[in-house]
Amino acid sequence: MAEPQIFPRFAGKTVLVTGAGTGFGAEIAYRAAQEGAKVAIHYRSSKAGAESTAARIAAIGGEAILVQGDIGSWAEITRMADEVWAAFGTLDVLVNNVGDVSSEQMSWTELTQESLDAVIDVDVKGTLLMTHVFGERMLEQPNGGNIVQVGSTVIVRGSPRAPQYAAAKYAILGITKSYAKVLAPKVRVNTFAPGFMETEKLLNRADWKAGRRETLIAQTPMGHISPPEFVAGACLWLATDEAAHLTGGYLLADGGFNMVGA
Ligand SMILES: NC(=O)c1ccc[n+]([C@@H]2O[C@H](COP(=O)([O-])OP(=O)(O)OC[C@H]3O[C@@H](n4cnc5c(N)ncnc54)[C@H](OP(=O)(O)O)[C@@H]3O)[C@@H](O)[C@H]2O)c1
Numbered sequence: 001m002a003e004p005q006i007f008p009r010f011a012g013k014t015v016l017v018t019g020a021g022t023g024f025g026a027e028i029a030y031r032a033a034q035e036g037a038k039v040a041i042h043y044r045s046s047k048a049g050a051e052s053t054a055a056r057i058a059a060i061g062g063e064a065i066l067v068q069g070d071i072g073s074w075a076e077i078t079r080m081a082d083e084v085w086a087a088f089g090t091l092d093v094l095v096n097n098v099g100d101v102s103s104e105q106m107s108w109t110e111l112t113q114e115s116l117d118a119v120i121d122v123d124v125k126g127t128l129l130m131t132h133v134f135g136e137r138m139l140e141q142p143n144g145g146n147i148v149q150v151g152s153t154v155i156v157r158g159s160p161r162a163p164q165y166a167a168a169k170y171a172i173l174g175i176t177k178s179y180a181k182v183l184a185p186k187v188r189v190n191t192f193a194p195g196f197m198e199t200e201k202l203l204n205r206a207d208w209k210a211g212r213r214e215t216l217i218a219q220t221p222m223g224h225i226s227p228p229e230f231v232a233g234a235c236l237w238l239a240t241d242e243a244a245h246l247t248g249g250y251l252l253a254d255g256g257f258n259m260v261g262a
Contacts, residue, residue, distance in 0.1 A: 004230065004233050006031075006034050006035060006233075007035065008036040009236070009240050010036045010037035010236070010239075010240075011037075013036070013038070013093060014038045014040070014084075014090055014091050014092050014093070015038070015039050015040070015091075015092065015094075015095065015236075015239075016039075016042060016084055016134075017029040017032065017041065017042065017095045017097055018071060018095065018096055018097050018098040018130065019042065019043070019097045019099070020041040020042055020043060020097065021041065021044075021046030021047065021048070021050035021051075021053060022046050022049050022199070022200065022201070023199035023200060023228060024097055024194070024199055024228040024232070025042075025095075025097040025098070026049065026052075026053045026228075027229040027232045028095050028228075028232045028236065029057070029064070030056050030057060030232075031229065031232035031236060032095075033060065033063075034062070035233075035236070037062075038063045038065075039063070039064045039065075040065050040067050040084050040087070040091075041053050041054055041065070042066075042068070042098075043068055044068065044069065044070055047068070050066050050068075054066060065083075065084075065087050065088075067080050067084060068080075071098050071127075071130055072125060072126050074133075078133055081133050081134055081137055085137065090141055090143075091134065091138065092143070092145055092146065093146045093147075093148070093236075093239040094130065094134045094147045094148070095147075095148045095150065096127050096130050096148070096149045096150060097150040098126060098150075099150060099152075099168075099169075100119045100122040101165050101201065102115050102118075102119055102161075102165050103201055103204075105162045106161060106206055106207055107160070108159075108160055108161065108162070108163050111162075111163070111164065115164065116164045119162075119164045119167075120164070122168075123169065123171070124168050124171045127149055127172055127175055128175045131149070131175055131176075131189065132179070135147060135179050135182075135187055135189070138186070138187045141186075144183075144185075144186030144187045145186070145187045146187065146189075146238070146239035147183075147188070147189045147190075148189075148235060149172050149175065149176055149189070149191045149192070150191075150194070151172050151191040151192065151193040151250060152165075152169045152193055152194065153193050153194070153252060153254045153258050154166045155169050155172075155173060155193060156193075156260065172191055173191060173250060176191045176248060176249075176250065177248045180247040180248030181248065184247055188244075188246065188247040190238040190246055190247060190249050190250065191249070191250035192234065192238055192250070192253065193250050193251065193252045193253070194228075194231050194253050194254065195220070195225075195226065195253065195254025195255055195257050195258070196225050196226070196257075197225070197226050197228040197231060198225050198226070198228070213225060216257065219257060220254070220256060220257045221256035221257070222256055226253070226255065231253045234251065235253075238251060
């Protein structure tokens, strides 16, 4: 894998990344800072992780603030928006990366009421409310803004492991399209759908350790599983002017694994 080239696509911009104390969110936040953005690093419980993302950004001369909150709560989302606008005065890009993948569940037969409720609360209600509250404020800005949801290729194939996860990620397409319509033309809303990325969460999953990785690599035309930092730039591309005519869409980045359909 060649090292990605970094361009200052977000110089002078402000970017909030949710769930940026861990995994993919941390890499998106770091990449946004590498590309010149002032970054708001959101976390819920991973304070040390969020501080480590901020330290990585400071080490390259970037600027970051931390924002803590549970995206399952409308009141906390409103408070977080107040904090971001108080700190930055504006927000150009929101990346809704937070997601609950039910990673403890290895089969649809293990579904519980608790895991179903948790995934719907976080992935569906949380993403919708973040888009609603932040999108409404972006509409008031002279230059509007951009919202990128982190989906998953599970929307293409479904999930025999955790159907509630596939259902929730599919719901994100409905959220994306609805808000892309109501917030246009000032605010664009798109979904980025990565394939498997070797985040700590994935590396610790029982199925991943039991041979799933090798099977997937064999079925992936690009021949490898992406580390999260390798696709962070593609995710952020949706929020650049190069993607100015894209809204309500979704972009797959899965090494060609899901080449099905039109
Ligand atoms: N890894 C993959 O292979 C893969 C593939 C496709 C899509 N994705 C998507 O990529 C995103 C990140 O996944 P990841 O692998 O990086 O997993 P992860 O490390 O578990 O990230 C999940 C993040 O969500 C946050 N979170 C969970 N519930 C929350 C809540 N109620 N309020 C606020 N924050 C909450 C967590 O914050 P705290 O830790 O601070 O609590 C954590 O930072 C997810 O949307 C996932 O569906 C991942």
